[in-house]
Amino acid sequence: MDGNGRWAAERGEPRHHGHRAGAEAVRRTVEYCARAGVEALTLFAFSSENWQRPAAEVSMLMSLFMRVLDREAQRLQRNGIRLNVVGDRDRLSRALQARCEAAEALTADETRMQLNIAASYGGRWDIAQAARRLAEEVAAGERTPESIDADALSGQTCLNALPAPDLFIRTGGEQRISNFLLWQMAYTELYFTPVLWPDFDDDALGAAFDWFARRERRFGRVTAPAGDGGTGDA
DSSP states (O other), X not given: OOOHHHHHXXXXXXXXXXXXXXXXXXXXXXXXXXHXXXXXXXXXXXXXXXXXXXXXXXXHHHHHHHXXXXXXHHHHHHTTEEEEEESXXXXXXXXXXXHHHHHHHHHTTOOSEEEEEEEEXXXXXXXXXXXXXXXXXXXXXXXXXXXXXXXXXXXXXXXXXXXOOSEEEXXXXXXXXXXXXXXXXTTOEEEEOOSXXXXXXXXXXXXXXXXXXXXXXXXXXXXXXXXXXXXXXX
């Protein structure tokens, strides 16, 4: 969700105005995805690297996150959306950790869509903590090194209960994934748009979905020629 700061700068406003406008874009996106039948949506709200931003901006973002949780948790429940906050929660304040836990508990039984908020999250951190958990199991005699494979590591990552993501969308014009879901996105389709996040509306999201619908996803396989009943070589 990139471009809040630039959106504010273009209007001669402070960065926090962009972040507040970005929060409204979050609501629009969640509502659109729920209507469209998306089963799981993951939003990158705050990265491991974002802790390096000025302390005042970090504090404002954490306060905004807390207010949004307080305001939106019941709305999510009413709309059948389950909330899951993923990332290094130990770096969040105790008050914010408590808000996350309360919102997750309130929506725990909802099944229409799962909304994952990645906060204090980084793909490298996710892989490292998964490896650490496997190492702890080996040290405790609960598994052998030979039993560790891709499935075992995947099972320890933050989103282990979900299928790999189909579509990645980055707003704001940058064309990189910036340490987001590095393990999970091996075969994810990558879509980049110049639209700044606060301006990302239903039309922009619909354009991304239309682009995705035209993609041919082979997952390493070869598409069989027309009239050939085979599945192609792996």
